[in-house]
Amino acid sequence: AQKITQTQPGMFVQEKEAVTLDCTYDTSDPSYGLFWYKQPSSGEMIFLIYQGSYDQQNATEGRYSLNFQKARKSANLVISASQLGDSAMYFCAMREGRGTDKLIFGTGTRLQVFP
Amino acid sequence: KAGVTQTPRYLIKTRGQQVTLSCSPISGHRSVSWYQQTPGQGLQFLFEYFSETQRNKGNFPGRFSGRQFSNSRSEMNVSTLELGDSALYLCASSSSGQGYNYGYTFGSGTRLTVV
Numbered sequence: 371a372q373k374i375t376q377t378q379p380g381m382f383v384q385e386k387e388a389v390t391l392d393c394t395y396d397t398s399d400p401s402y403g404l405f406w407y408k409q410p411s412s413g414e415m416i417f418l419i420y421q422g423s424y425d426q427q428n429a430t431e432g433r434y435s436l437n438f439q440k441a442r443k444s445a446n447l448v449i450s451a452s453q454l455g456d457s458a459m460y461f462c463a464m465r466e467g468r469g470t471d472k473l474i475f476g477t478g479t480r481l482q483v484f485p
Numbered sequence: 486k487a488g489v490t491q492t493p494r495y496l497i498k499t500r501g502q503q504v505t506l507s508c509s510p511i512s513g514h515r516s517v518s519w520y521q522q523t524p525g526q527g528l529q530f531l532f533e534y535f536s537e538t539q540r541n542k543g544n545f546p547g548r549f550s551g552r553q554f555s556n557s558r559s560e561m562n563v564s565t566l567e568l569g570d571s572a573l574y575l576c577a578s579s580s581s582g583q584g585y586n587y588g589y590t591f592g593s594g595t596r597l598t599v600v
Contacts, residue, residue, distance in 0.1 A: 414592070415575060417591075470533065471516045472541050473520075475528035478527065
């Protein structure tokens with residue numbers, strides 16, 4: 371069954387340092403999409419980065435990059451040069467197959483950036 | 486362009502009542518999905534609509550229903566409210582609705598409290 375696992379309930383990182391948030395997934399469908407979202411305390415889900423199952427290269431968006439290891443079914447988010455404003459909940463999500471916009475979310479990781 | 490608009494932002498209802506939440510997608514987006522977020526269950530998929538048709542439904546009781554109008558605006562309704570329905574309800578819109586797109590834009594959510 372499709373599943374997203376985030377094993378880090380909370381992470382701490384010092385400002386300007388890099389941090390990796392872990393995400394593993396399980397699916398039997400060869401076509402899927404992986405997403406990372408940031409949720410600040412206000413509640414809105416902010417899209418960060420996307421990786422398609424057939425993409426050959428790791429996705430990057432500014433300070434965000436996705437370390438995609440297909441054989442290990444992992445899609446870790448790397449945030450470089452952390453900023454205080456990065457403190458939030460981070461969710462990994464998967465869309466399985468085609469013809470649907472249904473997302474399956476992990477339990478999230480709370481990231482706290484300290485000065 | 487305007488983002489996804491959810492109304493109301495906050496709502497307090499009494500057990501047994503019913504409630505209707507609204508979601509206006511980004512102009513041109515035809516796909517709308519709904520999610521329930523609680524501390525205990527995390528983010529769970531409710532249903533998705535594309536061109537006024539429900540394409541997928543999550544594992545929720547029949548008290549939860551939704552619809553989509555010709556202008557792509559969507560509503561969800563919860564009847565006979567229970568205390569456990571207290572949650573943040575999020576909707577997301579996307580452009581193609583085909584599952585090929587990779588950007589889902591979320592609204593700020595409606596925080597429902599059942600007393």
